[in-house]
Amino acid sequence: MPxxxxxxxxxxxxxxxxxxxxxxxxxxISREVEGNVSLPFGAVTLRGATDHGCGPFGLANAKGFLGIAVFSASVRPTNPTLNAYAPAGASSVTGADTAAICTRGPVWVNVAVAVTNGDDAYYDASGNITNVSTSNTAMNGKFETTTSGAGLAILVLR
Structure with missing residues (x-):
């Protein structure tokens, strides 16, 4: 093995x-990823069209915000090389696999812009996580850390 x-x-x-x-x-919570899609860890996760289903932003027939996809050691590796963004070789959950979704509590996310501790959290029309409310959808959460630009921040879902 290499x-x-x-x-x-x-x-x-x-x-x-x-x-x-x-x-x-x-x-x-656990939900089955609908369709032949990839749900990256830390991504906005939408409620699926079927019972106990979910998917990434852009999922057809989605029913609204569900939570943030969190890393699970039980996920099959989708990336055979190890790096900071793919712990244990897994960087996402794929279709028909079970995803772990944080619906309440603190989780690390990639933000698209600078955020400040206490800012409300939203996602935009592309599924990017932001603190900008204009034309974006609220996630019922607040940022707990400050960033100087795009990067990692702690989001606490309520």
């Missing part, structure tokens, strides 16, 4: 999109 990683940095990656941020109470 080596998956041949060099190591001095520090661990502090976080990645879709990682539960801390141990405070949270709610993580």
């Amino acid at each position: 080596a998956l990683q041949t060099s190591y940095g001095p520090y661990l990656t502090p976080a990645f999109a879709g990682m539960v941020a801390d141990m405070r109470p949270n709610t993580v």
Whole structure:
């Protein structure tokens, strides 16, 4: 078997999109990913058209915001190489697999713009997570960390 990683940095990656941020109470539910799509960790997840279904932003016949897809060690690897954005070789959940969805609590997400601690969270027409309310959809959550631009932030869903 070829080596998956041949060099190591001095520090661990502090976080990645879709990682539960801390141990405070949270709610993580299981839902089946509908269709032949990929649901990346940390992505806006919509309620599916079928019972107990879900999918990424843009899912046909979606029923509205459900939560944020979180990393699960039980997900089959979709990316055979290890990197900071694909822990244990998995970067997303694919169609017909079971996804872990955070509906309440703290989770790391990639934001599209600079956010500030206490800002309300929204997603835009492309599924990007932002603090801009104009023409965007509210997620019933607030950011708990500040960023100077696009990057990782903690979103606490209520």
